[in-house]
Amino acid sequence: MRGYILRRVLQSIPILIGISIVAFLIIQLPPGDYLTVYASNLRSQGEFIGDEELEALKAQYALDKPVYMQYIRWITNFLQGNMGQSFYWNKPVSSLIGERIALSMVVSILTLIVTYGIAIPVGIYSSIKQYTWSDHVITLIAFIGVGLPSFLVALIVMYLGVKYFNLGAGGLFSADYLDAPWSFARVIDMLKHMWLPVIVIGISGTAGTIRVMRATTLDELSKPYVEAARARGLSELKAVLKYPVRVALNPILSTIGWMLPTIVSGETLVSLVLGLPTTGPLLYRALITQDMFLAASFILILSSLTVLGTLISDILLAWMDPRIRFGGAE
């Protein structure tokens, strides 16, 4: 088990490095070096930037050095908490992204919980009731749900909300709490607004998980150990929940690793449509305005957190499955 964790942690290091390189490339790709952009931006705002200051900045970002040195400088700065400067907001990146990333993660994790919370029992129910009308209805809904593109659903939901339910233009907070400092009441207010984005982001994941859960449970239900459990005199519910469901849960939970990137992805796009104060809109504005430090930091942190989440879920899973825990798996 310890070996597995170690191996798994080591595996994620090159991935993290890879992500940081991609993020750095995104800073590099637009034409012109970003300091020139920064300087001209400042000048256009009527602020003066002296040559000395410019030189100092150049040295700080190692702009006079080769690209790989620039990368190393950038990533060391990053790890020390200095994520560079947002040209557009003219603020340090770190001061801009904290709360948004936190909110993004809250929405994503909540979506994950709701997805599994709905999909697992529904999938089990559907498999136990195979070929009844309720199973057919669930299967059909899940079938359609899998293909629904979340941001279009968001768009249509928004339209219906504005048109028929007189809802505001989305967001996570009521007007009263929009700029209020964090408090218990604000958290409650946020949770009240959270259900809509969570449902919209979660639709396709939930539908997909229902289908997988149903299929794997059905597979397991026909295995001899279930019959053996029944032959032992176990009640049907216990025989199903304790054995096949327990076994079927593993592959479901092991896909958290794939689920998380998808959800974070969906969150980015849906939050743009629904106007959530999460990473989506700010990342978007950063990309549109070529505010590359901000954009790269978002991508780097979002992706790293996703990798981290995947890592944690994998380790939890290994801990739950004796076949991995004892390294005896096929």
Next chain:
Amino acid sequence: MSNENTNGHNMLVQVKNLKTHFFLTEGIVRAVDGVNFYIDRGRTLGVVGESGCGKSVTARSIMNMIRPPGRNVAGQVIYHRQKKEAQGSTVTEEIDLLTLEPMSAEMRSIRGGEFSMIFQEPRASLSPLHTIGTQIMEGLKLHMDIDDEEARQRAIEQLQRVNIPKAEERIDAYAHQLSGGMCQRAMIALALACQPALLIADEPTTSLDVTTEAQILNLMRELQDTFHTSIMYITHNMAVIAEIAQRVLVMYMGKDVELAPVDALFYDPRHPYTRALLRSIPRIDDEREMLAVMRGNVPDPYALPTGCPFHPRCESRLRVCSQPVEVPYVEVSPGHFVRCHLYAGGG
């Protein structure tokens, strides 16, 4: 009240005219279609027949665990249950298990407690995610009023009883950590944990190698001697039957074609199917160069032949055999029953 029935047997389970059908979209499969037999106390009944002849479905019907789309459409499974009275005398009551709800508390206490079952694939019959100990203790706690500590102690004893070495450690092993033979030993330990009156063994050694098979058979005989458990042993291997059973039921396409004491079956088989089966066993003292092979193939379960289902393959068929009439069930000698037109006159 006497434990002896009219034939002088001490019966534990009596199956009368059992019919279990499966209602599928493609049609009705009459997996078991009128089967009669009985299992004696402390004795072994062997059940033989080709794959798909209804052996396993019969076993599951006795356990009353047929699930939709299958249904027991007719017949009785009478369990002669012995109860100790306060005065120390034993009383036998007769319960028709098929009248009980499959998932009722009473049926569940019989299933696993008084009747238990082991299966063809021992490893697949154990949960991959639970230790064998958990599964043995689960059965013990379900049917006996004992706590965790005692259940664990008994589980270890059971594992020792089935000759699993280092039982104190193996109790925490998972199925994937044990060999197939060890898994079947664990399954037997599990099945016998509550000292059941009947053990149904559904081809328990089919997936094991010959040496392990012999060990398991020995073990089952020993345990039977110790606990006086009745065994219903399902197999398609005649050699195993000869070794373990006192009575034999031969099944073909859901019908009981012959029921006989083991010696009578091997030395005086009456049904043409039984004869053909026995002819197809290779014998070490046989001079023949070629092994006899039964003609034809198992019929399509959706479209059984009319009359006796064996008649298309039968070497001694009569005109009446293909007629849609009930095939007579005849007791050719005491305790030896045949379902065949050849013996319509009484043998």
Next chain:
Amino acid sequence: MAEPNIPQVQDQTLAEIGADLEDQVSSSVQLLTHGQLVLARFKKNRLAVIGGVILAILYLLAILCEFVSPYDPDRRFQGFVYLPPTTVHIRDAEGRWRAPFIYPIKRMTDPKTFERKYVEDTSVRYPIKLLQKGDEYELWGLIPTNVHLFGVDDAAGPLAIMGLESMGRDLFSRILYGSRISLSIGLAGVFFSLIIGLVLGGLSGLYGGAVDNIVQRVIEFIRSIPTIPLWMGLAAALPPNWPQLRVYFAITIILSFVGWTTLARVIRGKFLSLREEDYVLAATQAGASRWFIIWEHLVPSFMSYILVHLTLSIPGMIMGETGLSFLGLGLAPPAISWGVLLKDAQKIQEVAIHPWILWPSIFVLVTVLSFNFFGDGLRDASDPYSQRL
């Protein structure tokens, strides 16, 4: 089948059994070829068939978009900005039944609120004509003509069956033109994915070792990144002065950047099985060469899987393009795609007043769902013996 009780059968008896078997089989079951089985099973899946038909219609419309669309997609109807969808009447003001026609639209300004209003002038009827002459175009860039599938006289004003958009252009015509990009980008993206997946997956499975290791790590890396932020970042980094055709290809490549990974995994797995499968061993023993086995055994064995997988990944690609263009990070006007058209719908207030600008999203939804139904049906059918969902 009776597998026990018949040990060591000799030739003579075997022939007997064989004859018996043949008798039984030919009398009761008709044997179908694999293709027939697949088709039969596919046809049984009603949703899949419907999906397939819808897709066929959509692609046909995309191919013939110049002809089917009543107007040039860039033609502006001055003064008719955000004209609601035109009502097609089949009953005139006197209540008589007529062939489909429209009334010309008059623009009015509400004297009090100064809101713009469009009112039908019921005094004149303009019938909708088939093969109406209208805007000039070159069909497939080859045949210059001005015949459109349907239309009305120019004097009637716009026949806007899905309304006009923010600049007074016919949304229906634009959606048809947009379907060319939106529907083809899925195919193109899948094509690139297939090539990358085949090459890398094949190399990885064939050579194993270090190559395999590197490819596997790269796949893991790509799969662990949230796609949309990555796509957004990469798309935003495209130089803004690139021509649209180049952007189109760049977007396609960005989309397939993620899409190839699953494919490569499967192909790798199949190639790995070269070393394990019994039938491969049997073929090798029989003297077949490696390439012969790959071509004759492996490729057919995963062709159907790849086909299904490709079908099911098209909707994701279409969604990706739509999403990116919707955000203004993908294609941009003058190029027309469903995503570009949806950009108008970014402001929810606009959508509330002019809901018909959501029409492109309906097309995306229908396309994506159809692909899913179709692909799912294919998957089930391609494995006629499976019992899964």
